[in-house]
Amino acid sequence: MKSIFENTQIAFASKSDAELKKSFVLFKLISSPVLTKVGSAFIQFLIKVGLPINFLVRKTMFDHFCVGTNLEETEITVKKLRANEMDSCLNFSIEGINSEVGFDATLNEILRTMDASSPDAGTPFAVFKPTGYGATALFEKVSAKLPLSTEENKAWGRVKERFHTSCKKAVQRNLKLLIDAEESWIQPALDLLLEEMMATYNQKEVVVYATLQLYLSERLPYLKTLIEKSKKEGYQIGVKLVRGAYIEKETARALDRKLSNPVCPSKEATDQNFDNGLQLLLENLDQAAVFVGSHNELSTLKAMEQMKQNGIASNHPRVCFAHLFGMSDNISYNLSDHGYNVVKYLPYGPVKKVIPYLIRRAEENSSIASQTSREMELLRSEIKRRKQVQK
Ligand SMILES: Cc1cc2nc3c(=O)[nH]c(=O)nc-3n(C[C@H](O)[C@H](O)[C@H](O)COP(=O)(O)OP(=O)(O)OC[C@H]3O[C@@H](n4cnc5c(N)ncnc54)[C@H](O)[C@@H]3O)c2cc1C
Structure with a gap:
């Protein structure tokens, strides 16, 4: 049976013929790991020598x-x-900030983004990356429960304050706030912070969403504990569910430090963990809201099937499917066409500053070969379909 995601006419309705061809060429280029590596190194070299890029x-x-x-x-x-019934989440995509001045500047830009966002305008979600608000080394130290110096204690206080300021702004603007997940070694500190934010701001509605990476074996048991704990303590939870983007880093660090790898032993185990997490959240919508951050068609189809079986409306306000701009339009547009809530993450920022984000996208697309070839197959099929219609 054909899946709804194969309808390329709906998926690419907003793209011109020229845009389709351009996207095809781009995916073809980044599908090559060698070209991606050489291209990324070349761009970084041009930046270093100060050439205009x-x-x-x-x-x-x-x-x-x-x-x-x-x-x-x-x-x-x-x-x-918005014209295609989809919402957006403006994503200020600067990475690698490492000074107090930089953290404050990021906070200001996130607050500006939130001021420019509103549910009525089709931007009901906002997002930030925790290491945009504090040093990775500090998150790591708090996670390892190591004693902090007086200066570090003050810096940690400022990190907390930036989190609270962002959550308060979300409440004031009637927005939902997603907080990204990063490496597992900073996660314990984030868990503490996010539980504090959810207990404070998710009393009646879900405002704050923590991100759980289900490629980490321990995240499913954590999710179960979090659901129970929040029930007991009387607050709601928001969960952005993802598989996880830092597999190479996680594996390399575990190997280097002779630690056990926190990542599931296989892709299949990650898929199982992810689907179980999603199922658990769909069974607990009175307690939780879920933001499904995945380009995996099978997981999405499973979630749709479970929603149908459990009598959950496709546009249930506590279930959202989200995809990155430039990826998986076949899932986004077709889901939206079938009445599901869809959000596109819209990265923006000065060209030079978003390069680390772009390099990650290129690397992800060249390492997840099946995803890239799927994008190319769909683009090719729509180009062919349009040619036939024109005959
Ligand atoms: C809207 C949105 C928001 C996101 N936010 C975050 C975020 O805050 N933090 C974050 O870390 N990521 C985030 N991601 C990225 C996400 O974690 C995945 O890396 C990416 O979406 C690919 O996974 P998938 O579910 O789309 O698809 P798939 O292609 O089905 O899965 C690929 C993923 O499976 C896992 N995997 C691959 N091989 C193996 C293996 N051998 N063993 C175990 N697991 C394996 C990895 O996580 C890999 O990224 C986000 C993605 C989206 C769409």
């Missing part, structure tokens, strides 16, 4: 995976998605 990056990766260099430029895409 904006035009080159904008015309290739940037235009496909990002929606603008500043907030104002994101509007066109938000409106386009």
